Amino acid sequence: MKKTGYLFGFWILLICWPDMVKAKDLSLTVFGGQSTRNVWEEFFISPFDLDFADSRIAALALSYTFARIPDWHLSFEVEGQIVRHWGIQNHWESNLPVVVRRHRMPWSHEFRSTAAFGVGPSWSSDTPPLEVETREDSQPVLFHWFMELTAGPLEAPWMFTVRLHHRSKGYGMLADKGGLDTLVGGIRWDF
Numbered sequence: 001m002k003k004t005g006y007l008f009g010f011w012i013l014l015i016c017w018p019d020m021v022k023a024k025d026l027s028l029t030v031f032g033g034q035s036t037r038n039v040w041e042e043f044f045i046s047p048f049d050l051d052f053a054d055s056r057i058a059a060l061a062l063s064y065t066f067a068r069i070p071d072w073h074l075s076f077e078v079e080g081q082i083v084r085h086w087g088i089q090n091h092w093e094s095n096l097p098v099v100v101r102r103h104r105m106p107w108s109h110e111f112r113s114t115a116a117f118g119v120g121p122s123w124s125s126d127t128p129p130l131e132v133e134t135r136e137d138s139q140p141v142l143f144h145w146f147m148e149l150t151a152g153p154l155e156a157p158w159m160f161t162v163r164l165h166h167r168s169k170g171y172g173m174l175a176d177k178g179g180l181d182t183l184v185g186g187i188r189w190d191f
Contacts, residue, residue: 024065024191025065026062026063026064026065026190026191027062027063027077027188027190027191028060028061028063028188028191029059029060029061029161029186029187029189030059030061030187031058031059031161031163031165031185031186032056032057032058032184032185033057033163033182033184033185034052034053034055034056034182034183035052035053035055035056035057035085035089035130035180035182036050036051036052036053036181036183037052037053037130037133037134038051038181039181040166040181043181043183053087053088054087054088055085055086055088055089055130055182056085057086057093057182058084059082059083059084059184059186060081060082061079061081062079062080063077063099064077064078064079065077073102074102074103075100075101076098076099077098077099077101077118078097079095079096079097079098079099079118080095080096081094081095081144082094083095083165085128088129088130089128089129089130091125091126091128093122093125093167095120095122095123096120096121097119097120097144098118098119099116099117099118100116100118101116102115102116110154111151111152111153112152112153112154112156113151113159114148114149114150114159115147115150116147116148116150117146117147117148118144118145119143119144119145120143120144120145121143122144122168123140123141124141124142124167126140127139127140128167128178128180130180131180134180135169135177135180136177137177138178139178142167142169142170142178142179143167143168143170144166144167144168145166145168146163146164146165146166147164148161148162148163149161149162150162150188157190158187158188158190159187159188159190161185161187162183162184162185164181164184165183165184166179166180166181167180
């Protein structure tokens with residue numbers, strides 16, 4: 001229960017500064033997907049040969065845009081994620097990545113889209129068994145990073161999202177072994 005209290009405290013902290021929040025500074029993303037036994041590079045090298053495991057996630061992510069560089073069409077966010085695993089794995093995960101997001105694409109006149117990359121700490125309520133199976137060992141605290149593409153109607157406050165959701169040992173900085181890659185999709189609302 002104490003761990004859950006910390007997670008809820010973080011969410012309350014994010015929304016307690018309404019004076020600082022401007023229109024379109026907050027976003028809520030709901031996503032879900034299936035974990036794989038692959039390493040992240042294989043999503044690009046051999047995307048049709050992914051080995052999906054009987055492990056799924058559902059997640060809720062709240063992000064706050066804390067800086068923008070309009071001339072470069074970039075924004076910077078901090079995102080809090082709460083993730084539920086089920087199937088082979090049955091635990092909670094919490095991530096706190098800092099995100100850089102590109103808002104202008106060559107097709108931006110046709111539909112709204114973004115590309116994003118985020119990295120930060122990841123905490124799991126248990127040592128994830130699929131990480132132990134596929135990477136020989138793991139631990140609850142690792143790095144988290146994600147790559148995301150979004151697309152939606154020009155004037156709509158929402159976009160569809162596709163992400164590569166990754167837990168990482170950070171090239172040995174946090175652990176010698178561990179990590180997991182999950183392909184997810186969902187919807188992002190800006191408000």
